[in-house]
Amino acid sequence: MSGTSAALQPPAGAVKPVRHPDAPAPGELLGAHYEHCFGCGGGQSHGLHLEARAGEGVTVTAEFVVQAAHQGAPGLAHGGVLATALDETLGSLNWLLRTIAVTGRLETDFARPVPVGTTLHLEAEVTAVAGRKIYSTATGRIGGPSGPVAVRADALFVEVDVKHFVEHGRQAEIDAAMSDPDQVRRTRAFEVNP
Numbered sequence: 001m002s003g004t005s006a007a008l009q010p011p012a013g014a015v016k017p018v019r020h021p022d023a024p025a026p027g028e029l030l031g032a033h034y035e036h037c038f039g040c041g042g043g044q045s046h047g048l049h050l051e052a053r054a055g056e057g058v059t060v061t062a063e064f065v066v067q068a069a070h071q072g073a074p075g076l077a078h079g080g081v082l083a084t085a086l087d088e089t090l091g092s093l094n095w096l097l098r099t100i101a102v103t104g105r106l107e108t109d110f111a112r113p114v115p116v117g118t119t120l121h122l123e124a125e126v127t128a129v130a131g132r133k134i135y136s137t138a139t140g141r142i143g144g145p146s147g148p149v150a151v152r153a154d155a156l157f158v159e160v161d162v163k164h165f166v167e168h169g170r171q172a173e174i175d176a177a178m179s180d181p182d183q184v185r186r187t188r189a190f191e192v193n194p
């Protein structure tokens, strides 16, 4: 059963997403967009360390191994952590569009419990774009990439200007990210179209 509400139905006039010509080739790992991102960054010891890979069109696949630090009930992944894995995977789609966007709405179905030690196999795709609104969907499977769906989500991301981060982020982290001598890291911290 899907939890998709009317708010996540693309409006009339929505168009198919267009893969950016400079998007990573299908099969290529996207790498972390920001070292301190809880979803994908290597600098978060209890983070998800999710690894996403470009697919065909505007799709990605990703893997997340549930660690003991991600428990809710004994031996089981916390639902909020699973929602984070879906959010991060969906967010990584924006790198294929080369659009800076943030999650406006995320609707999640939890279909099966996910034990600690499980590899969650995630797939996500952008389904439609309407102005600044980006509609997308994702699944997380267990027992292999073709295993049963344990979690799924539908989302609306909203395109923002880089000012969104500069105006709202804490100054220390903004300054650190902006002054990174590595141009790629500086750019990807905010997923800005270079």
Ligand SMILES: CCCCCCCC(=O)SCCNC(=O)CCNC(=O)[C@H](O)C(C)(C)COP(=O)(O)OP(=O)(O)OC[C@H]1O[C@@H](n2cnc3c(N)ncnc32)[C@H](O)[C@@H]1OP(=O)(O)O
Residues within 6 Å of the ligand: 007, 033, 087, 088, 091, 092, 101, 102, 103, 104, 105, 131, 132, 133, 156, 158, 160, 189, 190, 191
């Ligand atoms: C750098 C990449 C990082 C990726 C990390 C993983 C993704 C994340 O977790 S991002 C972090 C979590 N998200 C956030 O912090 C976002 C917080 N929210 C906001 O900043 C704002 O509400 C924001 C930007 C989403 C929308 O605000 P604003 O820019 O003023 O746009 P606004 O005019 O309200 O909305 C634009 C359109 O989206 C729609 N919309 C906005 N929010 C929603 C929502 N929750 N549900 C449905 N529709 C919505 C509006 O109805 C509007 O539609 P229309 O154009 O048809 O009228």
